[in-house]
Amino acid sequence: MTDHHDIKLGLQDSTEVLHRISSRLSARYSGIFAAETVERYVFESYTALARTAKVTAYLPATTEHFANDRLHALATSKGAIASEVPEVLFVCVQNAGRSQMAAALLNAEAQGRIHVRSAGSMPASALDPAVVTAMAEIGLDLSADYPKPLTDDVVRASDVVITMGCGDSCPIYPGKRYEDWELTDPADQSLETVRSIRDEIHDRIRILVTSLLNKEEPTP
């Protein structure tokens, strides 16, 4: 006997909400991507996030955000959307700590003059709570952020790819600037240690901003 009557799966049928997301994004990328391509991105993004997400209540919202970001990246790399600022991608293993802090700090420092993304080679189910706390202490709210798997589209759209402990798992394309930052992994560390990792990342981010925006080094 098979036991398909007993199954209790946690996810509901999300087809309807995913079709609505697909319609909205199809309208936004009309003339750039076929509706079928957009739908593929939405459904694959949903499945990729659902594999590792802990809180499935947020999945529709994160799916729309993630699919939109990937489509935007793809449109940028095709030249269908002009990118007028440098595009930077941070990649760590879990996209739960280091790469999330780096992305938030670069966003804060660059003030729209750099486009920032982050991803993980083996995304965790949620951000590290100590990381969220340490970032809140300096006024940056990561509570709505979520770990995302590394995808080809975001690598392709980037001018600069900065890996943190997962260099091997990031595709290499010619013509991009690659860096590998050696940083302590904040996973399971005390809040105090996380704060010092945050500050080390912040120092590197300030140097990166200067380097990308071709400004003089700030005087200390």
Place this chain on the structure above:
Amino acid sequence: MTDHHDIKLGLQDSTEVLHRISSRLSARYSGIFAAETVERYVFESYTALARTAKVTAYLPATTEHFANDRLHALATSKGAIASEVPEVLFVCVQNAGRSQMAAALLNAEAQGRIHVRSAGSMPASALDPAVVTAMAEIGLDLSADYPKPLTDDVVRASDVVITMGCGDSCPIYPGKRYEDWELTDPADQSLETVRSIRDEIHDRIRILVTSLLNKEEPTP
């Protein structure tokens, strides 16, 4: 100072080999998928496998295999390729043990009368060696198999989805038969335990084959 001169990334630029794979698959799916769609599948499949693969030497081969399987699934669910046999998908967490054994056993028992796939919600870097050994003992060679992430296309193409310890992470579509099999995880178990898990899966597979092919239960 940034340290982009010191970077030693494990992956080489694989763009050329991925373009060759894209050309071959574009020819195979000509009239079904645009070349651009095929190329997206190839590059995203590569990145998804590269995230978790341990041995990167096999990546081009596994990428071609995985992308082909996904495109075939997508073509089947679109009705562009007729599926004349039931399509079964096994999903476990790592796609390194249970779902791989189930797929190999179903392939062996069904003899082409059922189309079989497997995937993992958090794919491991390689198959469990004890699993490969236990399967070799009954004449089934898993040495060329590899853990693959669960994707929407293979769920969509399936008539039957059987989860093993990862029910929550599998998208639910109406009209499919879902089962959840409770099985011991073979990870880090002795060869003897793995053999007993293998045999338990084998028993379930025989019942599944009978049920899918509408035959009488075999007399013991």
